[in-house]
Amino acid sequence: MQGIKINMLVSPNCTINPGDFVPPATDVIIVGAGVLGSSLSAVLGRDGRKVTVIERSLREPDRIVGELLQPGGYRALKELGLEKSVEGLDARIVNGYIIHDTESGMVVEIAYSQDQTQGGRAFHHGRFIMGLRRAALTEPNVRFIEGTATYLEEENGCVTGIQYKDKHSGKIERLHAPLTVVADGCFSKFRQSLGSERVQICSNFVGCILKNSPQYKPNYAELVLSCHGPILIYQISSTDTRILVDIQGRLPKNLSQYMTEKIHPQLPGVLLLGDAYNMRHPLTGRGMSVALSDVRIWRSLLQNIPDLSDNTPLLQAKKKFHWERKSSHSFVVDVLAQALHELFASQDGILKRINDSSVSFHMGIKYWKTRNVQLAPEGRPSPSSL
């Protein structure tokens, strides 16, 4: 892509030089073909944008993340027209949770909905990502480049594209577009340069797979509240059951809040999205739902911006996005994910302080229900229901 003339973005912070404008070969560059990057590229391609995705490895990822797509996320996937991405993966339908409290011996069953078609989906993460990438690659407007993005190119205070190292040639290449979306995941290389403060690690999830394990109840995930911390169990294929054990480290206060409010990049020409933008504790498994809901919002916002080099509507769209996601899904999900982790991972915290295992257990259930059952299917959370 060398030799493309850099177009200037229209923004109060940028110099416009109309004589220099050359229509870009790419409308949108997306860094990272994970959940957000792959799905966004597919829908923007369908909407007529020319999209180039830079992904450091196009092989099927082998990661213990994003395996349980909650009902709200599955609905967002369907609304994006990407539901085929979970077909043919040996995915499991998840209709709710069983919560076990090892201290009191109580077991509570929480169904997402009476309607079984409203369930979530659990799968091997890598298979799902490959499904999303396949959906993107069927779009003639979308192309993938295997390479590692190394640097955001800027011109007069605007991001104009990226530099990346091509995996096959080993060469550093440059690519320019009016809009660059950075979705390089939770270990984002660019988060810091786009204004984030240091990310703190609140705990670690350690995972393993059980082969051909019987389920407590078919099509139900399980949450075990043990004295060692919460443990998640769910089937990800007909033979494989994932066990995730939360091992607590230092728990930073308001991580989600400061990630949401402080990371948001101020530079024109770039969007930071997905986990790179906003993470929450994975205990409640909502990251993919949030990513897909964000794609839904950005898709409709970008549909009203024909010229992506026009930075004024893009800045307005960023603001709109921030408030729209906050009121529709992100705020309550982030805050409750944090609260739930504090509650369920508490060794001598909330549960013990209340000193009444049944009351505290029911408090936890109420949080969990509000978080996973009442919130997810409706899509519009109601904090007042707490």
Ligand SMILES: Cc1cc2nc3c(=O)[nH]c(=O)nc-3n(C[C@H](O)[C@H](O)[C@H](O)COP(=O)(O)OP(=O)(O)OC[C@H]3O[C@@H](n4cnc5c(N)ncnc54)[C@H](O)[C@@H]3O)c2cc1C
């Ligand atoms: C332990 C754990 C369990 C989780 N479980 C769930 C769950 O059950 N349900 C749920 O909904 N969410 C879950 N999540 C959250 C979910 O995985 C994330 O929210 C989701 O994957 C975010 O998508 P993303 O596209 O932002 O990032 P990712 O899916 O991580 O994608 C980032 C992509 O960027 C690529 N990349 C990185 N750097 C570069 C670079 N420099 N150049 C080019 N490419 C690059 C990577 O290779 C990757 O493909 C979990 C998270 C964790 C940590």
